[in-house]
Structure formats: structure tokens, C-alpha cells
Amino acid sequence: MRRQVLSSIQRNLARLRVFFRLILSVMLFTSFTAGATDPLVVIVHKDNPNQQISQHQLVDLYMGKYTAFPDGTLAKVLDYEQGHPLRTFFLTSLTGRPINQINAYWSQVKFSGKASFPQAHQSIDAILEEVASTPDAIGYVPATTVTEDVKVVYRFVQ
Amino acid sequence: MTLLFSVIYAKLYYRHVFDEELARASDTVMQIGKTVSSTASIAAYLEDKDLATEVVNGLVSNDVILSAALVSKDTLLAKSILHSGPGSIQIELVNPFFLSEHIGLIHIAPNTQIIEQNAQNIALGGVRTMLVVILPIIILLMALVYWQVTRPLNHVGKQLAKILPGSAQRLRVDKHPQHNEIGRIELGINTLLDKAEVLFEQERSLRAEVVELEKRFRLMFEQSSSPTLLVKDEGDILLINDAAKDLLVGMGIDIDERFPENLGLYCKTPDILYTFTENSIKQKQVMQSEFEFINPLTQTTVWLSIIVLNTLSDGKWYFQVFLADITLRKTMLNQLNKRAQRDSLTGLYNRYGAELMLLDWIDNQCTFSLLLIDLDKFKPINDVYGHNAGDALLKHVASQLSNIMGTTDLVCRWGGDEFLIARMDITQQELTRLAQTLLEAINQPMPFEHREGLTELVVGASIGIAHFPQHAENLKGLVECADVAMYSIKKTSRNNFTFYSN
Numbered sequence: 001m002r003r004q005v006l007s008s009i010q011r012n013l014a015r016l017r018v019f020f021r022l023i024l025s026v027m028l029f030t031s032f033t034a035g036a037t038d039p040l041v042v043i044v045h046k047d048n049p050n051q052q053i054s055q056h057q058l059v060d061l062y063m064g065k066y067t068a069f070p071d072g073t074l075a076k077v078l079d080y081e082q083g084h085p086l087r088t089f090f091l092t093s094l095t096g097r098p099i100n101q102i103n104a105y106w107s108q109v110k111f112s113g114k115a116s117f118p119q120a121h122q123s124i125d126a127i128l129e130e131v132a133s134t135p136d137a138i139g140y141v142p143a144t145t146v147t148e149d150v151k152v153v154y155r156f157v158q
Numbered sequence: 159m160t161l162l163f164s165v166i167y168a169k170l171y172y173r174h175v176f177d178e179e180l181a182r183a184s185d186t187v188m189q190i191g192k193t194v195s196s197t198a199s200i201a202a203y204l205e206d207k208d209l210a211t212e213v214v215n216g217l218v219s220n221d222v223i224l225s226a227a228l229v230s231k232d233t234l235l236a237k238s239i240l241h242s243g244p245g246s247i248q249i250e251l252v253n254p255f256f257l258s259e260h261i262g263l264i265h266i267a268p269n270t271q272i273i274e275q276n277a278q279n280i281a282l283g284g285v286r287t288m289l290v291v292i293l294p295i296i297i298l299l300m301a302l303v304y305w306q307v308t309r310p311l312n313h314v315g316k317q318l319a320k321i322l323p324g325s326a327q328r329l330r331v332d333k334h335p336q337h338n339e340i341g342r343i344e345l346g347i348n349t350l351l352d353k354a355e356v357l358f359e360q361e362r363s364l365r366a367e368v369v370e371l372e373k374r375f376r377l378m379f380e381q382s383s384s385p386t387l388l389v390k391d392e393g394d395i396l397l398i399n400d401a402a403k404d405l406l407v408g409m410g411i412d413i414d415e416r417f418p419e420n421l422g423l424y425c426k427t428p429d430i431l432y433t434f435t436e437n438s439i440k441q442k443q444v445m446q447s448e449f450e451f452i453n454p455l456t457q458t459t460v461w462l463s464i465i466v467l468n469t470l471s472d473g474k475w476y477f478q479v480f481l482a483d484i485t486l487r488k489t490m491l492n493q494l495n496k497r498a499q500r501d502s503l504t505g506l507y508n509r510y511g512a513e514l515m516l517l518d519w520i521d522n523q524c525t526f527s528l529l530l531i532d533l534d535k536f537k538p539i540n541d542v543y544g545h546n547a548g549d550a551l552l553k554h555v556a557s558q559l560s561n562i563m564g565t566t567d568l569v570c571r572w573g574g575d576e577f578l579i580a581r582m583d584i585t586q587q588e589l590t591r592l593a594q595t596l597l598e599a600i601n602q603p604m605p606f607e608h609r610e611g612l613t614e615l616v617v618g619a620s621i622g623i624a625h626f627p628q629h630a631e632n633l634k635g636l637v638e639c640a641d642v643a644m645y646s647i648k649k650t651s652r653n654n655f656t657f658y659s660n
Binding site: 056059063064065096097105108109115139 | 255
């Protein structure tokens with residue numbers, strides 16, 4: 001009897017979850033098209049020993065100064081392609097500078113070969129997949145899309 | 159002068175332009191540095207030596223920059239060949255994403271040689287341009303000034319140097335002096351010379367007048383037979399004429415000493431003399447007095463009349479002192495006085511002399527007694543033996559009285575055969591004794607030779623005595639009292655004395 005009740009609850013919960021997923025994905029889609037933002041989070045592989053990464057460390061990683069986590073292990077920095085709204089949003093909120101200045105920075109750095117460029121990906125899912133499967137990867141996705149296979153190490157304060 | 163000024167101005171201008179150019183050059187260096195600083199910041203952030211080298215090369219390609227280096231927090235990223243040590247200009251580099259974070263420096267050494275060379279060139283160019291413009295103007299001005307001002311002024315100056323003020327000499331003036339300033343100055347100077355000549359003339363005549371007057375005054379003062387001195391109020395003798403010199407030197411007085419102390423030395427009453435001059439100074443009025451001096455050279459008495467006159471001149475007080483030797487007049491007067499006060503027969507005081515002395519005693523409130531002596535039976539002697547006998551007898555009595563009385567007493571021939579004696583502070587007892595003594599003396603017979611041979615003349619005397627201030631308050635009353643007492647004796651016993659009693 002109790003089991004029946006529990007399973008029915010679980011079933012209902014699963015249904016609810018699916019429903020919410022749907023709703024959320026719709027909301028996300030609408031939000032990106034409308035330009036309203038879902039807070040971004042920075043994620044790593046769930047087994048990554050680093051629990052938290054500071055804003056300064058993130059800037060150094062994404063601007064090509066370092067390719068290592070705070071604990072010294074090498075990092076594989078993942079990014080979206082140039083022009084992707086998430087990239088624009090992420091980089092401007094992280095550095096507090098307009099995107100054209102950041103692009104100018106990269107164009108100056110491009111020829112020196114000293115800086116390391118993040119790997120460009122096309123979609124959130126691609127990032128999620130890459131981070132979930134690569135122990136030393138780091139990337140960022142909207143907070144709502146985070147799965148159990150990844151670990152959040154930085155949140156943007158709204 | 160103008161040349162010096164323009165040289166100084168050129169120097170100042172050069173200095174100013176040079177400094178300005180230097181400042182501008184260092185500003186330029188600074189601006190270039192600022193221009194590359196954003197790229198340099200990226201290079202320092204990434205510690206990107208290639209980018210840093212690019213920046214440094216870009217900096218050094220400017221000719222105002224000698225050398226440069228780019229340093230991140232702990233490493234030298236790039237430096238130019240000539241770079242040695244930190245440059246004179248440093249620009250801080252910050253993290254491109256965290257502006258508060260200092261991540262490195264650009265060192266820039268400006269090419270001071272080139273900068274200074276440039277600045278010098280620009281400044282020199284400026285000065286040159288200025289001189290090209292200014293020098294001809296200066297030269298033209300100097301020439302103009304020389305011809306129009308300096309030369310005419312020198313000419314005027316030379317002429318002026320030859321001109322004697324007060325003489326009839328004048329400056330030579332052009333035909334139209336009113337047309338330029340120098341001409342007007344010349345006219346002005348000539349006017350001044352005219353006035354000077356007039357003034358000099360006046361001055362000369364005035365001076366001549368003054369000299370003439372002074373001569374006269376000097377003559378009057380110097381040659382005056384009246385001894386005169388001019389004394390400053392402290393007592394220094396300023397002027398002294400010959401008469402005064404002769405008089406004072408003859409009296410043994412030092413004329414170089416101060417007045418009146420030099421006179422006071424030989425004055426018999428110096429205190430009175432000093433008080434007299436002091437009063438004259440205090441009261442600022444004419445004072446006249448006579449003083450007795452002892453001439454130390456001859457030990458004789460000299461009487462001077464001294465007149466002191468105060469005069470104020472230029473706010474200072476002086477006094478004029480007029481001296482006169484009145485010794486002769488004074489001795490004559492003394493003799494006359496004596497003669498007036500003495501009886502020529504006996505040499506005793508006469509009534510006038512006695513009255514003077516007694517009045518003096520009364521004024522000084524002395525107590526004294528008066529003895530009025532009237533000779534008894536004197537008239538018959540005169541009648542029998544003649545006036546000579548009478549005179550001789552009077553002389554005899556007088557000398558007897560004088561022998562008894564002291565110098566402080568008064569002995570006087572009061573009238574024909576009346577004598578009067580006065581003595582101060584005498585008791586009744588003493589008076590009685592004195593009266594007896596006097597009687598005895600008067601009774602002494604006097605040998606007298608006449609035609610019938612030698613005889614002795616004898617007289618008696620009636621004496622009346624009165625006391626002052628007991629019996630009367632004035633001389634007239636006192637004499638009357640003595641007279642009353644004397645008559646009472648004459649009427650009764652004769653050759654006796656009595657005291658007045660009311």
C-alpha cells in the first residue's frame with residue numbers, strides 16, 4: 001500500500017520533472033531570443049578536485065594567460081564561437097568590458113602565439129557533453145541546464 | 159644701453175623658448191608612452207616577450223626616445239640595445255581586466271641630446287628672427303637718439319659747464335627753439351640763468367649791506383668804552399669787548415671761566431651776586447646792582463655796577479652784561495656819607511649818623527639803653543676862654559667818652575654841648591656803674607694854655623637814661639624820655655644821672 005503510494009508519487013514527480021524540463025527549455029529559448037538572461041555558471045568535470053574558482057582565475061583562463069586550475073593541473077578551456085550571445089554575455093560580465101574591446105585584445109594577441117585560445121564550441125549541449133566527459137575541461141552554461149555529470153565552480157551574482 | 163637690453167632680452171627669450179621646447183619634448187615622450195601603454199599592458203599581462211619587443215621597437219623608432227624597456231612584475235620582457243638601467247620616464251602598466259592591479263612598467267629614456275639640440279635650434283632660430291627684426295630698429299633708434307637727443311644734450315651740457323651762475327653768460331639757442339623739446343629746455347635753462355643772475359645780484363648787495371652793518375656793530379661793540387659781555391645762559395662767555403677785557407683782567411678775573419662764577423671768586427658777597435644773576439635769568443628782566451670786589455693783585459677794593467639784560471635769539475636765551483667800574487664814585491660817596499654822619503670837630507657820630515644807627519638797632523629789635531649827656535657850665539667856659547677853649551674841651555670830653563666805650567657802642571655829639579651814648583643789652587647795675595665812670599671821666603680837668611698862662615678847665619654833666627623798648631616804641635619818644643630824665647637832673651643836683659620813670 002505504502003509502496004504503491006510512493007511509486008505513484010515518484011511517477012508523478014517524474015512527470016512533473018519532464019513537464020518542468022519542457023517548460024524550462026521553452027523559457028530558455030524564449031529568453032535567448034528575447035535577450036533576457038538566465039544566470040550563467042562555470043562548470044567542470046564532477047570529479048575535478050577544484051571546488052571553487054575565483055573571478056580573477058577565470059579571467060586568466062579565458063583571456064589566455066594561464067591554462068591551469070588553481071591546484072596546478074592543466075585546464076582545457078572551452079568557449080562558444082565568436083558572436084555567440086552566451087560568449088558575449090559571459091565575457092562582458094566576467095571582465096566588465098565591452099565585447100569589441102575583448103575582440104580587439106584577442107586580435108592583438110593572436111599573432112604573438114604566447115596566449116592559449118579556448119576551444120570554440122557551437123552549443124550548450126556540446127559544452128555540457130565535453131565537460132562531462134573530460135576531467136580537465138572547464139566551460140560555462142546557463143544555470144538551468146546544469147546536469148548531475150558536471151560540477152559548478154562559479155556563479156555569477158545577479 | 160639699448161644693445162645691452164636687447165641682448166638680455168634675446169637671452170631671456172632664448173631661455174624661455176628652450177625651456178618650452180624641452181617641456182614639449184618630454185610631453186611628447188610621455189604621450190608616446192601613453193599611446194603604447196594599452197598594448198604594453200597586454201604584453202605585461204601575458205608576459206609576452208614578442209609583443210613587448212614590438213612595443214619597445216615602436217617606442218625607439220621615435221627619434222626623441224633614446225632607449226626603452228618593458229618590465230612585468232618580476233621579469234624584463236624586452237629592452238632596446240642602448241637601454242641601461244631605468245629610464246628617466248616611467249609609465250605604470252595595469253592589468254587590462256583589473257585596473258587596480260599593477261603588473262609592470264615601461265621605462266623610457268628620452269634622447270636628451272636630440273631634444274636639446276632641437277630645442278636649441280628652435281630657440282636660436284627664434285632669437286635670430288627676433289634680432290633680424292629688432293637690431294635694425296635698435297640701430298635706427300640709436301642713431302636717431304644720438305642725432306636728435308644725445309648730441310644736442312651733450313652740447314647743452316658742455317655749454318652749461320662753462321657758464322658761471324650769476325654771470326651774464328647764456329646758452330646759444332637755435333632759430334626756432336619752440337619746435338623741439340631740447341630747444342624748450344635750453345630756453346628754460348636761460349630763464350633760470352636770468353633769475354639766478356638777478357638773485358645773485360640781490361644776494362651780493364645784501365651781503366655787502368650785512369658786512370657793512372656788521373662792521374659798524376663790531377666797531378660799536380669792540381671799541382665801546384663801556385665794558386660789555388654776551389653770555390650764553392649756561393654761563394659761557396661768547397663775546398667780550400676790549401673794555402670789558404681790560405677791566406676784568408685788571409681785576410685778576412679769568413675771562414675764560416664761566417660767568418658769574420669767575421667774578422664771584424673775588425666778590426665780597428658772592429651769594430648775593432649769584433642770586434642776582436639767577437633772578438635775572440628767572441624773571442627775564444633787566445637787573446642792576448652794585449658789588450664790591452677785592453682785586454687780588456693790588457688788594458684794593460673795586461666796585462662794579464652790573465646790569466644784566468636777557469635776550470632771546472633763535473629760541474635760545476643769552477644775557478648781555480654791562481659792567482661799569484664805579485670804585486671812584488663809590489669811595490667818594492662813602493667819604494661823603496662819613497662826612498655827613500660824623501661831627502667834624504670831635505670825629506664822633508653827629509646827630510644824623512647816630513639816628514641812622516639807632517634806627518637800624520630799632521629795626522633789628524635790639525634792646526639798648528640811651529644816655530643823654532648834657533655838659534654843665536660849658537657856656538661860661540666858651541664865654542670866658544673863647545671858642546678855642548670850648549672846642550678843645552669838647553674834643554677832650556669826646557676822647558674820654560670814646561676811651562670808655564667799646565666799638566659796638568654808639569658815641570655821638572648830639573648837639574652843641576650834648577653827647578649821646580647807647581649800649582645794647584645792659585643791666586641796670588652795669589648802667590649805674592657806667593654812668594658813674596662816665597661822670598668821672600667827664601670831670602677829669604683838662605689843662606689849657608691861654609694868654610694868661612696855663613689853667614685847668616673842668617666841666618660836669620647831667621645824664622638822663624632811657625631804655626628801649628621799655629620806655630618808648632620809637633627813637634623820637636626814647637630821646638624825649640632821656641631828655642626828660644636829663645632835665646630833672648639839670649634842675650636839681652647837676653653832675654649826676656637818673657633813669658627815666660613815668
